[in-house]
Amino acid sequence: MAEAFPALCFRDDLPGSCPCTVALRDATLVIHGDDGPVATWRYDALRYEPTGDERAWLLVAPAAGGPPAPGPVTALVARDPALLSAPAERVGETDRSTITGLAAGRHALARRHWRSLALFAAAAALALAGGWWAVTSLAPEVAAELMPVETERQLGSALATAFLVDKAPVPAGPAVAAVEGIVARLAAAADTGGTTFTVHVVDDPQVNALALPGGQIVVFSGLLGEAGSAEEVAGVLAHEIQHVLRRHAIKRLVQQFGSAAVIGAATGGGHLGRLAGRGGELVQLSYGRDQESEADREGIALLHRAGLPPESMTTFFERLRRMAPDGLPELLATHPDTGRRIEEARRMAAALPRADRVPLAIDWDEVRASLGPR
Numbered sequence: 001m002a003e004a005f006p007a008l009c010f011r012d013d014l015p016g017s018c019p020c021t022v023a024l025r026d027a028t029l030v031i032h033g034d035d036g037p038v039a040t041w042r043y044d045a046l047r048y049e050p051t052g053d054e055r056a057w058l059l060v061a062p063a064a065g066g067p068p069a070p071g072p073v074t075a076l077v078a079r080d081p082a083l084l085s086a087p088a089e090r091v092g093e094t095d096r097s098t099i100t101g102l103a104a105g106r107h108a109l110a111r112r113h114w115r116s117l118a119l120f121a122a123a124a125a126l127a128l129a130g131g132w133w134a135v136t137s138l139a140p141e142v143a144a145e146l147m148p149v150e151t152e153r154q155l156g157s158a159l160a161t162a163f164l165v166d167k168a169p170v171p172a173g174p175a176v177a178a179v180e181g182i183v184a185r186l187a188a189a190a191d192t193g194g195t196t197f198t199v200h201v202v203d204d205p206q207v208n209a210l211a212l213p214g215g216q217i218v219v220f221s222g223l224l225g226e227a228g229s230a231e232e233v234a235g236v237l238a239h240e241i242q243h244v245l246r247r248h249a250i251k252r253l254v255q256q257f258g259s260a261a262v263i264g265a266a267t268g269g270g271h272l273g274r275l276a277g278r279g280g281e282l283v284q285l286s287y288g289r290d291q292e293s294e295a296d297r298e299g300i301a302l303l304h305r306a307g308l309p310p311e312s313m314t315t316f317f318e319r320l321r322r323m324a325p326d327g328l329p330e331l332l333a334t335h336p337d338t339g340r341r342i343e344e345a346r347r348m349a350a351a352l353p354r355a356d357r358v359p360l361a362i363d364w365d366e367v368r369a370s371l372g373p374r
Contacts, residue, residue, distance in 0.1 A: 004021055004022065004023050004024075005021070005022055005024075005078060006019065006020075006021055006022075006078065007019075007020050007021070007022050007031075007076045007077060007078035008020065008076060008077050008078070009031060009033070009038075009073050009075075009076045010073070010074050010075045010076065011038070011072040011073050011074065012072050012074055013072045014072075018033070020032060020033055020038070020073070020076065022076065022078070027042060027043055027044070028040050028041060028042050028043065029041045029043065029046070029060070031071070031073050031076065038071050038072060038073060039070060039071025039072065039073040040070065040071065041060075041062070041073075045062060045063055046060055046061065046062060046063055047060070047061055047062070047063045048060055049061075058077065058078055059075060059076075059077050060075065060076050060077070060078070061074065061075035061076075062074075149193065149194045149195060149214070152213045152214040152247070152250060153195070153196075153213075153214035153215065154214070155213050155214060155250075156212045156213035156214025156215060156216040156249070157198075157214065157216065159212050159213065159216070160198070160200065160212050160216040160218070163212070163218070164200055164202065164218070167200075167202040167203075167204065168202060168203040168204075169200065169201065169202055169203065170201040170202065170203050170221055170371070173370050174363070174366045174367045174369075174370040175201055175221065175224055175367050175370050175371055176199070176201045178224075178230060178233075178362045178364075178367045179199050179201050179219050179224070179233070179237075180199050181360070181362065182230060182233055182234045182237055182360065182362075183197050183199050183217060183237055183241070185234070185306050185308070185360065186234065186237060186238055186241055186302055186303075186306050186308075187241070188306070189302060189305040189306035189307075190241060190245060190302055190305075191245070192245065193245065195214065195215045195244060195245060196215050197215040197216075197217055197241070197244070198215055198216050198217065199217050199219065200216070200217065200218045200219070201219050201220075201221065201224075202218060202219070202220055202221065203221050204220040204221055204222060205220070205221070205222040205225075206220040206222045206223075207220065207222045207223050207226050207320065208220045208222065208223055209223055209236050209237065209240050210240065211240040211241070211243040211244045211248075211249050212244075212249055213244070213247075213249040213250050213253065214244070215244055216244075217237065217240055217241070217244070219233075219237070221371050223236065224367060224368065224371060225368055225371055226319070226320065227316060227319075227364075228315075228316075228319060228364070229312075229364050230360040230362040230364050230367070231308055231309055231312040231315075231359070231360060232312050232315055232316035232319070233316070234303060234306075234308050234312060234360065235299070235303060235308075235312035235313030235314070235315065235316050236313065236316060238299035238300070238302045238303045238306075238308075238313065239295045239296060239299040239313060240295075241299070241302065242294070242295040242298040242299045242302065243287065243291070243295050245298075246291070246294055246295065246298065248287055248291045248294075248295065251291070252287060252291075292341065293341070293344070296313070296341060296344070296345045296348070297348060299313060300313060300345060300348050300349050300352070301352070304349075304352050304355060307355065307356060307357050307358040308357065308358075308360070309349075309357060310348075310349035310352055311346065311349040311350075313345055313349075314342050314345045314346050314349065317341075317342050317345075318342060321339075321342075
């Protein structure tokens with residue numbers, strides 16, 4: 001086949017996606033499956049949209065309002081340069097701009113990644129060569145921006161391992177499945193920028209949850225036991241997810257331990273043991289007021305996009321305040337200015353436009369019962 005490229009096809013006769021190969025003809029795309037051609041689409045009857053992680057993939061599907069394309073294929077996605085360049089000369093001006101813009105965006109994205117990695121490597125080299133004074137003068141925000149997502153993920157994984165070494169995991173079952181399902185629902189509605197989330201549910205009476213760098217989320221069973229619904233837990237986790245995506249966790253570590261220690265740990269420079277050895281302090285480190293406000297604001301917006309009640313974040317905080325008049329639970333103790341933030345979050349939730357809500361399909365009584373007596 002001339003001008004052939006790989007893609008993933010979505011078909012109405014198969015679940016999910018499947019590999020396919022597309023041949024570019026003068027005026028058509030010929031889509032081949034394992035058993036030969038399965039569909040032929042005309043360029044002038046298609047639509048082209050950026051999609052996927054960091055908008056680096058191209059979705060191709062029959063144009064909205066047009067006649068349905070013949071064959072079982074309903075859409076395809078690809079990122080091969082052939083698809084980005086060859087159709088551009090055969091489609092209208094609007095679609096051509098979409099395709100060529102996507103190709104240019106991918107090149108810019110690659111340049112940003114390499115520049116970020118190069119800058120971060122230079123900072124790490126300074127730290128490890130004894131020029132730590134130059135690195136530690138960087139603001140936490142700059143240090144966080146310089147750290148590539150993959151490096152942050154590796155650091156977060158190592159810190160999670162060290163932090164959880166003396167924690168008893170909750171065994172697989174309703175509680176773990178519920179938390180994983182909630183995080184998946186929220187992550188699907190978030191602009192993750194390539195970050196993936198790993199959930200750890202630990203058997204601990206603390207009413208708490210925390211976010212470590214790179215998408216590591218730790219949830220204590222005490223929080224699940226006190227929550228009145230899955231939606232209340234979603235409110236807490238939306239807040240923690242935004243701490244990760246806004247890179248607050250990295251900034252917090254830099255502020256507490258210094259840029260040299262964090263960069264050295266992330267690059268294998270021997271600082272990881274010292275940093276991880278103080279992992280217990282991670283629970284007690286408080287975010288700044290601006291960071292908490294940002295996590296509240298973006299967390300509430302994330303709940304709204306995910307089709308969950310945006311007021312559920314404040315509902316749980318208010319429940320905890322009523323239950324502990326003589327002493328704040330851990331979750332509130334490490335989140336300062338609780339009263340003011342609850343009022344502000346309530347106003348933000350009320351200001352959002354009304355939207356259809358899809359409840360979480362989780363039996364919360366079963367989840368709480370699976371944790372045993374409290």
